[in-house]
Amino acid sequence: MTPDTTLHLTDYLFYFFALLAVFSGGVVVFSRNIVHSAFALMFTLFAVAGLYVLLNADFLAVTQILVYVGGILVLILFGVMLTNKIVDVQIKAGSIHVLPASIITAVIAGTLCGVFTLTDWFVVPGADASAVKTTAPHIGEALITNYVLPFEVASVVLLVAMLGAAMIARRERKK
Amino acid sequence: MNIIEPLVKIALILLINLTTVAYLVYTERRVSAFIQNRVGPNRVGPMGLLQPVADIVKLFFKEDIVPTAANKFVHSLAPLISLIVALSTFAVIPFGNTIHLFGRDIKLMIADVNVGLLYLLALSSLGVYGITLSGWSSNNKYSLLGGLRSSAQMISYELSMGLSIIGVLMIAGSLQLDKIVVHQGNYLGGFLPAWNIFLQPLGFITFVVAYFAETNRLPFDLPEAEPELVGGYHTEYSGMKFGLFFLAEYANMITASAVITTLYLGGWQFPFIENFGFSPLAVSLLQVAAFGVKVALVLLFFIIVRWTIPRFRYDQLMNLGWKVMLPLAVLNIIITGFFILV
Amino acid sequence: MIPLNFYLILSAFMFCVGVLGVLVRRNAIVVFMCIELMLNSVNLSLIAFSSYLGDPTGQMLVFFVMTVAAAEAAVGLAIIIALFRNKQTVNIDEINILKW
Numbered sequence: 001m002t003p004d005t006t007l008h009l010t011d012y013l014f015y016f017f018a019l020l021a022v023f024s025g026g027v028v029v030f031s032r033n034i035v036h037s038a039f040a041l042m043f044t045l046f047a048v049a050g051l052y053v054l055l056n057a058d059f060l061a062v063t064q065i066l067v068y069v070g071g072i073l074v075l076i077l078f079g080v081m082l083t084n085k086i087v088d089v090q091i092k093a094g095s096i097h098v099l100p101a102s103i104i105t106a107v108i109a110g111t112l113c114g115v116f117t118l119t120d121w122f123v124v125p126g127a128d129a130s131a132v133k134t135t136a137p138h139i140g141e142a143l144i145t146n147y148v149l150p151f152e153v154a155s156v157v158l159l160v161a162m163l164g165a166a167m168i169a170r171r172e173r174k175k
Numbered sequence: 176m177n178i179i180e181p182l183v184k185i186a187l188i189l190l191i192n193l194t195t196v197a198y199l200v201y202t203e204r205r206v207s208a209f210i211q212n213r214v215g216p217n218r219v220g221p222m223g224l225l226q227p228v229a230d231i232v233k234l235f236f237k238e239d240i241v242p243t244a245a246n247k248f249v250h251s252l253a254p255l256i257s258l259i260v261a262l263s264t265f266a267v268i269p270f271g272n273t274i275h276l277f278g279r280d281i282k283l284m285i286a287d288v289n290v291g292l293l294y295l296l297a298l299s300s301l302g303v304y305g306i307t308l309s310g311w312s313s314n315n316k317y318s319l320l321g322g323l324r325s326s327a328q329m330i331s332y333e334l335s336m337g338l339s340i341i342g343v344l345m346i347a348g349s350l351q352l353d354k355i356v357v358h359q360g361n362y363l364g365g366f367l368p369a370w371n372i373f374l375q376p377l378g379f380i381t382f383v384v385a386y387f388a389e390t391n392r393l394p395f396d397l398p399e400a401e402p403e404l405v406g407g408y409h410t411e412y413s414g415m416k417f418g419l420f421f422l423a424e425y426a427n428m429i430t431a432s433a434v435i436t437t438l439y440l441g442g443w444q445f446p447f448i449e450n451f452g453f454s455p456l457a458v459s460l461l462q463v464a465a466f467g468v469k470v471a472l473v474l475l476f477f478i479i480v481r482w483t484i485p486r487f488r489y490d491q492l493m494n495l496g497w498k499v500m501l502p503l504a505v506l507n508i509i510i511t512g513f514f515i516l517v
Numbered sequence: 518m519i520p521l522n523f524y525l526i527l528s529a530f531m532f533c534v535g536v537l538g539v540l541v542r543r544n545a546i547v548v549f550m551c552i553e554l555m556l557n558s559v560n561l562s563l564i565a566f567s568s569y570l571g572d573p574t575g576q577m578l579v580f581f582v583m584t585v586a587a588a589e590a591a592v593g594l595a596i597i598i599a600l601f602r603n604k605q606t607v608n609i610d611e612i613n614i615l616k617w
Contacts, residue, residue, distance in 0.1 A: 010519075011519055014519045014523070018523075018527045021527065021531055022527070022530050022531060022534065025530075025531055025534040025535070025554055026534060028534075028538060028547070028550055028551065028554060029534055029535075029537055029538035029541070029542065029547075029551060033246075034544060034546060034547060035246070035249065035308070035311060035312075036249075037547055037550055038550065039249070039308075041550045041553065041554065042304070044531075044554060044557065045553075045557065048557050048560070048561055051524070051527075051561060051564075052561075052564055054519075055524070055564050055565060055567075055568040056568055057564050057567070057568065057576055057579075058288075058289070058290060059290050059293070060564065060576055060579055060580070062290045062293040062294055062297050063293065063580070063583065064560075064583070065297040065300075065301070066293060066296055066297040066300060067583050067586070067587055068553070068557070068583070068586070069297070069300070069301060070296075070297055070300025070301060070303075070333070071300065071330070071587060071590070072553060072586060072587060072590040074300070074303055074304075074307070074326050074329070074330060075330070075590050075591065075594050076546060076549065076550060076553075076590070076594065077304075077307055077308075077311075077326065078307075078323065078326050078327070078594070079546050079549075079594045079597055079598060080311075080546055081307070081310075081311050081319060081322065081323055081326075082323070082598060082601065083546065083597070083598070083601045083607045096541065096542075096543050096610055097540060097541065098541055100540075101537060101540035101541045102537070104536070104540060105533050105536050105537040105540065108532070108533055108536055109529065109530070109533040112529035112532065112533070113526055113529050116522060116525040116526050116529055117522060117526070121521050121522070121525075121569075122570070136289075136290060136293075136350050138573065139573075139576065139577070139580070142573065142577055143577070143580075147577055150581055154581055154584040154585070157584065157585065157588050158584060158587065158588050160588075161587075161588030161589075161591050161592050162588075162591060164591075164592050164595070165591040165592050165594070165595035166595075167595075168592070168595040168596055168598075168599050169594075169595035169598050169599055171602075
């Protein structure tokens, strides 16, 4: 069986989303303006959601947008707006330890890429991604059967996090 | 794959939406005038019916001012985000049953996504970006306050919105909006249509209140609260950018009405239509008309609420969201679960 | 068809961008965003594996990662806001009162 080397629409979409994700990821890291960073992070999150769709995980793609873009990023923006004004953004938004950081990153990148390219990944031959049962009913069923313990633990984690966040962020009451 | 069919649908929906927005503004002004014992716009055209056209022309010719200290890129992008989010929700809303036209079956929705309900929630949570970013980028304290308020408000009310939708989800057993509507086509005891508003009135109330908060309509319009924040997030906007925010607000209202209709008021279901013996085509068209009428009634409800109920204070808003709506929404889930078990 | 490797390498790149951001930037909120970036890259590789192996386990794992990320965002931002209230700064190199 010769591999199909012609480019399909989905392949172009993959490259598009991949470029978008990495490029806006770069903007997140290197932008001087924090709101631009947050904005770029939104594009990264959307690109990753697009990749999920290409991988036939549409439920998770929508969840990604709902949780990350609709929840976490709004919280981040909220934090940015509470701690910054446009005029004083440029002051001290700079970088530290650039050289050691680049070396560490290069080492990690080299290792990861080496591992990913050299390993002969076990791919189920003819595994049809669309046949994987990952629609909402299946995920729901798995959550309350095989994964019921992590599911419950996750709910406790969320509850504790909510209480903790409310406790930390609350202003101390003066007597 | 046929690409013309979805394009035609998209064009139609956009056209209908934008026209409705124009006349919604007119209706709102007339109804508010009626409520406040005034006359309202009645000079442009017969009964003032051409007023929307005049408004649009006026907005086009206004000067577009961008404050010098503003972040220009985000400042121009924010109204676009608002509008795009408001309009793209319509992609998954079924506005009629499958219709047999020109020799083939046409599904009267743009995209039959199998996680349609989640898509709705995801998009409504994106709406906050337009407001928050516009508030931040204007570099004006009133705008910033409006933006901050809107993000806090939307996050708080999104929870009760999501939780009230779960009740619908439990009854219909599907995330697909089309199936949710079809599921509402039965009858309770032979005379009451099995719309979700009758099956779970509590969920309906929490959902509608939460959606009012999501669309920033009175009594929840704290992000723009004129008496305290000048114009809130759009204080620094003028000309067509302000027009876009205006358009987005009303498009959001239409979307909200369509979503409420789809989830709770039976969508395009026309009760007892099968007893009248119409031809299939007539039935389909009547169902589309039924959808339109329901949406129009919900819109009227939106307008009347806006002009009769005063605005909440910020602490009242937060108390209502977290201490009343959230427990009620959870209670709704428990009750629904109980009835499903029995 | 895109081979599995491409997804993995993309995920590696995203992860490294995140690492670089965490190490280099001094604003706590940007560091925070970079952590989200890293979590996302890991999620991507998990879903890629799940899809190419025809096994839904990876997707379940992503689900739990998202939960933890949400919890982390809430607590992290609460800490940042509390810090800002006390020290009037969110730069991590100026938050050094534990260094005595």
